[in-house]
Amino acid sequence: MESMIASAVSALQDFTGYIYPNEYELHWELLIVVYPYLTGLVAGAFILASLERVFNVKELQPVYRLSLLSALAFLFVAPLPLLAHLGHPERSLEMFLTPHTKSAMAMFGFVYAWYLMVVLLLEIWFDYRKSMVIWSREKKGMMGFIYRILTLGATDISESSLRFDDKVGKAITIIGIPSAFLLHGYVGFIFGSIKANPWWSSVLMPIVFLFSAIVSGIALILALYMITTMFRFKEISMPCLNKLAELLIYAMIVDFSLELLDFIQRLYESEESINILSHMISSRLFISLIISQIILGSLVPMISLIWARFGRLPVEMRRIVYFIAALLVQVGIFSTRWNVVIGGQLFSKSLRGLTVYKIELFGFEGLLTTCFFLLLPFAILYVLTKLLPPWIIDEKDIKPAEAQVS
Amino acid sequence: MKENKSEKPNRREFLLSCSKAIPLTGALFFPLSAARLLLAQESGDYDPTVHNYGMGIDIHKCIGCGRCAAACKTENNVPLEPHYFRTWVERYVLPSEGEALVDSPNGGIDGFPEMNEDIDTLRSFFVPKLCNHCTNAPCVQVCPVGATFITRDGVVLVDEKYCVGCRYCIQACPYGARFLHPEKKVADKCTFCYHRLAKGLLPACVEVCPTQARVFGEVGQQSSPLRRFLRFNDVIVLKSSLNTLPKVYYAGADGEVR
Amino acid sequence: MKAPKFPQQVISLAIIFAILLGGLIAARILLVPKSFGKYGHYRADAADEVASLDIKYAGYKACLECHDDIYVIKEKSNHRGLSCEVCHGAAAKHIEAPDEFVPDAPRGRGYCPLCHGYNPSRPTGFPQIITLQHNPGKPCMTCHNPHNPLLPHSPEECSACHREIASQKRVSHHSSLPCEKCHTVPARHTTDPRSALPKKPTTREFCGGCHDKNAASPKEIPRIELASHGGRYLCWECHYPHHPEAK
Structure with missing residues (x-):
């Protein structure tokens, strides 16, 4: 008992000021940082895909299906860190059985189910249905069988039926845009509605989350498109890349302005919590907020993207800058999530002290689990691209097959 | 125990029968039985809807002995590590200039060592803290599955068989009154000793408070120690700007208390 | 070719969604605890389960x-x-x-100071001792019966309870003054402190007794013109009598 208290006391020595006794442990750790990061990528990738579909941004055609599949891969993984962090994961079904209508979090199950079942899966299904029917006829053995199941028995690929697919697909995309906003805006609301926490409590939270989601999604697809094209030894579509970079710049400008607005508003209002929050920013969050999020994750990529997009640069150089900027944006957005989730717990609600967060390496909520959850979507995406190759459109190799059928 | 009873009446039963016979002893017991009526009834037909429990805390009376925090840990099997508390005592030292200094070493259970800072103290006092059993409880609002709730007698409880351990309620509590139970992996907090109320007893912290700095009773009934407390004191609730409508009232608490 | 009323796709999807919805409804019927929602959005039995826990005190x-x-x-x-x-x-x-x-009883010197050890944050007048100086080594019970903790003798010095004030006064210009110079202390105050409180001066003239320029007191005492000094304020509203003219 004494040694237990002694060890606990030694762990407390890095705390400054006064924190409530029950605040010595952080309750939302690394896994909860990963969760909004992943859903942000989902929402961002989907919104990018819908730009092509709904607003007819033709340049983006090469990444349309890639965006959809990436969104799906990340959406599959998004709830896993949440599940792993629960004290009783076996009780998670209660969210569907007895959802508390006044709880923001209770809506998670429904928002997630809606987005997965009604939006993403349906859109992908309608989009790939024709190809799947063809593949199910062409491929032999196991693969043919899988495609037959995936068609769900709807094997009619007549002209009118395909027209129906297209119409429904478009309708779903239109529903999908507000749904994607909902998916991630809602994650922002989970934090923004906690009045007990002055770092979180802000009406701008859902909107900031949304725009940072779009930023991270575009950057992800940009990087993924470059990598996948490289490994397939194909020519990168430069108009597409330029368009992605442009969109990324616009989204980043909006995102950065919103965050700046939030920051200035807080500083100017200078409420009770301002002392402890500024203390936290200048000490505990200095690296992750000032350096990683603002300088490396926002300013540097924004400036270099503008320079690469609108400056006179050789194409090769331009691609390299795009790629590095996209990676920096990912670092920046991950830091944003970190600063929201971990930052919101580093100061005491007594507003009198700061606590510390030490990342575990092993353990259920440790670094290794986190890395696993961050890499898993890419593995899933790899399988998905094998199953539902997204490059078909640009290679036009569907044409002969089409001719055969009709 | 039961076989034992049938063989020989034990001392307690003997005295009980005496107390009924001797009017003098009966008179001694009278105010106690009145107090008993206020809280709950031995007969068992307890009607929760007529109750709405609350607590008053008189800062001027608190001597910072930490007996409440110690008794709470015993009564409720709260983990003994110094960062799990259902109730704890804070020491405030207000210097002539600058920020208040606050500490709560092991929740005050082992007493308060002398402050090593050499400061010009203006005033100093102790503040016991616990779950405020808010009428507009943010923890209840955010619980996704309905595992934390306000009972019909106005106590905020956690359903440890239903809690998923998402810790949203811990984030939502402005008072730091909740923690994740390290073994049960569910949210845990003060229950106003709900199991004691049901048996007609006072919460353990109130029972052991040597100076009656803690007053427990009904918020809504005229004849209640809490109502008297509210009548005679200028009370505040903590973080009233958050509109949580707490039912733990502080008399003599400084504006620095939060 | 006539378009079918319901395209194949819709039928397939409808079946899948119907199965999922049916599964959810079935799960709700089967898995939601019986007492859930009886009084509100919670398991009513949970309150009874908490209520039925064993007491320790x-x-x-x-x-x-x-x-x-x-x-x-x-x-x-x-x-x-x-x-x-x-x-x-x-x-x-x-x-x-x-x-x-059989319950234990603390018999050493460790337990009583949790309440009665000197701590400046405690309310003034609460009986406190400085453990190191107060009969070192002796268990409290040798002199005090905890069930009837009368003092073996009533305190001789006010500082026994009012240490904070005494320590300030000791280093002030008023160090030589006995407490009784300004406070009249009822005898009962030493045995039952809260039932009889000492009296404090109420008028400017009391301080003027020493500090007025015409007062019959030692020359080195600082003097003021009582009638004009400090306007309507009472002396102790500006000067702290236990440590006058300190910072």
């Missing part, structure tokens, strides 16, 4: 049913209102099995 009423002799003494003493289990520990087990579990 029996409460003083349970103690006095047997130990009424001690209770009667204690209720007349300065420890009236102090629950037995504050010192003796949780005793519900003792009520269940009086002979098998």
Whole structure:
């Protein structure tokens, strides 16, 4: 008992000021940082895909299906860190059985189910249905069988039926845009509605989350498109890349302005919590907020993207800058999530002290689990691209097959 | 125990029968039985809807002995590590200039060592803290599955068989009154000793408070120690700007208390 | 070719969604606890489960049913209102099995100072000792009966209880003045402090007795013109009598 208290006391020595006794442990750790990061990528990738579909941004055609599949891969993984962090994961079904209508979090199950079942899966299904029917006829053995199941028995690929697919697909995309906003805006609301926490409590939270989601999604697809094209030894579509970079710049400008607005508003209002929050920013969050999020994750990529997009640069150089900027944006957005989730717990609600967060390496909520959850979507995406190759459109190799059928 | 009873009446039963016979002893017991009526009834037909429990805390009376925090840990099997508390005592030292200094070493259970800072103290006092059993409880609002709730007698409880351990309620509590139970992996907090109320007893912290700095009773009934407390004191609730409508009232608490 | 009324796709999807929806409804019927929602959005049985937990502290009423002799003494003493289990520990087990579990009592010098050890944050006047100086080595019980903690003798010095004030006054210009110079202390105050409080000066003239320029007091005492000095303020509203003219 004494040694237990002694060890606990030694762990407390890095705390400054006064924190409530029950605040010595952080309750939302690394896994909860990963969760909004992943859903942000989902929402961002989907919104990018819908730009092509709904607003007819033709340049983006090469990444349309890639965006959809990436969104799906990340959406599959998004709830896993949440599940792993629960004290009783076996009780998670209660969210569907007895959802508390006044709880923001209770809506998670429904928002997630809606987005997965009604939006993403349906859109992908309608989009790939024709190809799947063809593949199910062409491929032999196991693969043919899988495609037959995936068609769900709807094997009619007549002209009118395909027209129906297209119409429904478009309708779903239109529903999908507000749904994607909902998916991630809602994650922002989970934090923004906690009045007990002055770092979180802000009406701008859902909107900031949304725009940072779009930023991270575009950057992800940009990087993924470059990598996948490289490994397939194909020519990168430069108009597409330029368009992605442009969109990324616009989204980043909006995102950065919103965050700046939030920051200035807080500083100017200078409420009770301002002392402890500024203390936290200048000490505990200095690296992750000032350096990683603002300088490396926002300013540097924004400036270099503008320079690469609108400056006179050789194409090769331009691609390299795009790629590095996209990676920096990912670092920046991950830091944003970190600063929201971990930052919101580093100061005491007594507003009198700061606590510390030490990342575990092993353990259920440790670094290794986190890395696993961050890499898993890419593995899933790899399988998905094998199953539902997204490059078909640009290679036009569907044409002969089409001719055969009709 | 039961076989034992049938063989020989034990001392307690003997005295009980005496107390009924001797009017003098009966008179001694009278105010106690009145107090008993206020809280709950031995007969068992307890009607929760007529109750709405609350607590008053008189800062001027608190001597910072930490007996409440110690008794709470015993009564409720709260983990003994110094960062799990259902109730704890804070020491405030207000210097002539600058920020208040606050500490709560092991929740005050082992007493308060002398402050090593050499400061010009203006005033100093102790503040016991616990779950405020808010009428507009943010923890209840955010619980996704309905595992934390306000009972019909106005106590905020956690359903440890239903809690998923998402810790949203811990984030939502402005008072730091909740923690994740390290073994049960569910949210845990003060229950106003709900199991004691049901048996007609006072919460353990109130029972052991040597100076009656803690007053427990009904918020809504005229004849209640809490109502008297509210009548005679200028009370505040903590973080009233958050509109949580707490039912733990502080008399003599400084504006620095939060 | 006539378009089918329901395209194949819709039928396939409808079946899948129907299965999922049906599964959810079935799960809700089967898995939601019976008492859920009886009084609100929670499991009504949960409150009863908490209510049925065992108690550890029996409460003083349970103690006095047997130990009424001690209770009667204690209720007349300065420890009236102090629950037995504050010192003796949780005793519900003792009520269940009086002979098998006997509550402990703290007999050393460690426990009493939790309340009575000097701590400047405690309310003024609460009886406190400086453990290191107060009869070192002797258990408290050799002089004080915890059930009737009368002092062996009433305090001789005010500083026994009012240490904070005494320590300030000691280093002030008023160090030579006895407390009684300004406060009249009823005899009962030393035995039952809260029932009889000492009196404080109420008028400017009291301080003027020494500090007025015409006062018959030693020359080195600082003087003021009582009539004009400080306007309508009372002396102690500007000067702290226990440490006058300190920073």
